[in-house]
Amino acid sequence: MTDESSDVEFEAISSAQLDQVKLKQEGNKFIVILPTRVKEHPNHWEELWQELKYHLKHSERTWSTQQVVYLQAEDHLLDTRQLQNLAEVLQEVDLKLISVKTSRRQTAVAAATAGYSVEQINWATSFKEKEEEANIAEPLYLKTTIRSGVEVRHNGTVIILGDVNPGGSIVARGDIIIWGNLRGIAHAGSQGHRESRIFALKMEPTQIRIADIVARVAPPDPEDIQPEIAYLTKEGIAIARALNFEKSHRFAESWGSWDDTPTDIPKTKVETPAKFSILNRVLKSPSNNKDI
Amino acid sequence: MNRVIVITSGKGGVGKTTVTANLGTALASLGRKVALVDADFGLRNLDILLGLEQRIVYTALDVLAGECSLDKALVRDKRVPNLVLLPAAQNRTKEAITPEQMKELVEQLSKQYDYILIDCPAGIEMGFRNAIAPAQEAIIVTTPEMSAVRDADRVVGLMESEQIKTIHLIINRLRPDMIKLNQMISIEDILDLLVIPLLGIVPDDQKIIVSTNRGEPIVLEEQTSLPATAFKNIAARLEGKNLPFLDLMASQDTIINRLKRFLNRF
Numbered sequence: 001m002t003d004e005s006s007d008v009e010f011e012a013i014s015s016a017q018l019d020q021v022k023l024k025q026e027g028n029k030f031i032v033i034l035p036t037r038v039k040e041h042p043n044h045w046e047e048l049w050q051e052l053k054y055h056l057k058h059s060e061r062t063w064s065t066q067q068v069v070y071l072q073a074e075d076h077l078l079d080t081r082q083l084q085n086l087a088e089v090l091q092e093v094d095l096k097l098i099s100v101k102t103s104r105r106q107t108a109v110a111a112a113t114a115g116y117s118v119e120q121i122n123w124a125t126s127f128k129e130k131e132e133e134a135n136i137a138e139p140l141y142l143k144t145t146i147r148s149g150v151e152v153r154h155n156g157t158v159i160i161l162g163d164v165n166p167g168g169s170i171v172a173r174g175d176i177i178i179w180g181n182l183r184g185i186a187h188a189g190s191q192g193h194r195e196s197r198i199f200a201l202k203m204e205p206t207q208i209r210i211a212d213i214v215a216r217v218a219p220p221d222p223e224d225i226q227p228e229i230a231y232l233t234k235e236g237i238a239i240a241r242a243l244n245f246e247k248s249h250r251f252a253e254s255w256g257s258w259d260d261t262p263t264d265i266p267k268t269k270v271e272t273p274a275k276f277s278i279l280n281r282v283l284k285s286p287s288n289n290k291d292i
Numbered sequence: 293m294n295r296v297i298v299i300t301s302g303k304g305g306v307g308k309t310t311v312t313a314n315l316g317t318a319l320a321s322l323g324r325k326v327a328l329v330d331a332d333f334g335l336r337n338l339d340i341l342l343g344l345e346q347r348i349v350y351t352a353l354d355v356l357a358g359e360c361s362l363d364k365a366l367v368r369d370k371r372v373p374n375l376v377l378l379p380a381a382q383n384r385t386k387e388a389i390t391p392e393q394m395k396e397l398v399e400q401l402s403k404q405y406d407y408i409l410i411d412c413p414a415g416i417e418m419g420f421r422n423a424i425a426p427a428q429e430a431i432i433v434t435t436p437e438m439s440a441v442r443d444a445d446r447v448v449g450l451m452e453s454e455q456i457k458t459i460h461l462i463i464n465r466l467r468p469d470m471i472k473l474n475q476m477i478s479i480e481d482i483l484d485l486l487v488i489p490l491l492g493i494v495p496d497d498q499k500i501i502v503s504t505n506r507g508e509p510i511v512l513e514e515q516t517s518l519p520a521t522a523f524k525n526i527a528a529r530l531e532g533k534n535l536p537f538l539d540l541m542a543s544q545d546t547i548i549n550r551l552k553r554f555l556n557r558f
Binding site: 050053054057144145147148149150163165166167168181183 | 442443445446448449450452453484485487
């Protein structure tokens with residue numbers, strides 16, 4: 001074995017890859033949006049199914065009892081049995097499927113047979129809606145422990161009320177806020193947004209990634225556990241105490257990274273320098289991820 | 293009300309089958325009617341641990357094929373009345389049975405038995421899905437090792453998105469001496485990660501290997517041992533009794549250690 005580590009191919013993620021099942025309240029409509037997949041693979045339905053159950057179970061319950069659901073099936077091919085399974089799982093959380101919107105004829109026929117109202121859209125309109133998707137989405141709020149094997153992807157900021165365990169991962173286009181212990185992988189600003197930060201009550205991740213930078217983090221001092229923030233500096237990813245972060249740090253557009261030198265505030269009393277809050281816990285955060 | 297409990301772990305070799313055999317025997321000794329279901333098709337072991345291997349005539353597959361009645365396939369344990377085993381087929385694989393068929397078998401069993409314990413195979417593939425399909429509750433078995441705890445976490449995640457509402461944890465093969473020396477993950481650390489209620493802690497003991505080879509669950513042995521007490525306590529907790537956990541660290545409290553502490557006071 002050599003000391004030389006292999007190069008890590010690490011690129012910003014496209015917004016289509018970030019797509020997962022989405023739940024949306026729009027006026028008195030409750031909409032379940034299935035993600036459009038870049039490529040369909042054999043396990044496709046199984047994966048979609050698990051995702052839907054996960055989101056229904058752990059998302060904040062914004063819907064009222066027996067609220068009606070509009071399913072946006074997009075370009076998914078669904079048969080009657082799959083639609084029935086969907087309706088059943090929605091019923092378990094007190095939601096009632098009444099309408100299906102799809103761009104596929106086969107799905108439309110299956111939905112009509114099962115007695116749902118059908119709205120068939122053509123590719124052009126569905127494409128237009130996709131354009132809007134390119135904008136950052138509303139934050140995703142999950143109240144659960146993210147356990148090993150679970151990957152949460154979202155085209156916006158992700159808030160987790162619970163721990164992220166080793167083997168679990170969060171990929172967000174925006175910030176990641178973990179009200180708990182971060183032990184898995186967190187990737188903020190996954191589409192190259194360098195201002196994104198990762199917040200955790202206890203920061204002991206397997207790995208953290210911001211935009212296209214990867215870092216490993218040394219375990220915190222068990223005697224002194226504090227909420228912390230991981231952010232990008234000119235030198236790579238740094239970790240600081242979360243308290244007062246907004247006051248002592250500002251994002252320097254010109255550098256494309258955070259500036260942690262104190263801003264000039266007229267001092268009226270003796271202060272500990274703002275630098276104190278930077279913790280030297282990042283083990284490796286090379287700007288080109290060559291040797292992580 | 294009868295309870296259908298799957299005993300699973302993700303990782304192999306952590307003691308699922310040992311727990312199933314002993315827990316089933318302990319519950320039956322408490323007067324409950326217990327059916328043990330071996331879901332490990334193709335790699336069945338539960339019959340060996342129970343010492344019932346030679347008495348198997350029909351298996352779960354024969355029942356499903358309609359070749360015999362369910363009652364005929366059940367192997368009764370002569371030492372413990374109330375305890376029966378539904379054996380898996382050894383000459384087939386996990387794909388030989390579907391989750392629906394598992395549900396059907398357990399459905400039939402639940403008419404006659406208070407407890408149905410399903411011994412789940414390792415892994416999270418077909419065998420796992422078969423085993424969890426009929427269950428309402430789960431017991432996760434882990435050992436104080438990183439890999440076992442990690443796999444347990446994965447399995448808990450999979451359970452949570454299924455219909456299983458109650459999940460309990462058994463920490464098996466704990467070695468107090470190693471924890472004392474900080475060479476093993478502590479119980480606190482395991483619970484901190486998995487965040488599921490603890491049902492019991494079973495110490496590592498060579499006697500378990502002896503009992504496994506002999507085909508006699510350790511809870512049946514005349515001379516009671518620490519693991520046997522642990523299993524009996526777990527059975528009692530399942531029955532709703534609020535028992536304190538065994539103080540396994542107490543065995544570290546030797547005369548010499550006590551003397552040292554005494555001398556340190558001065």
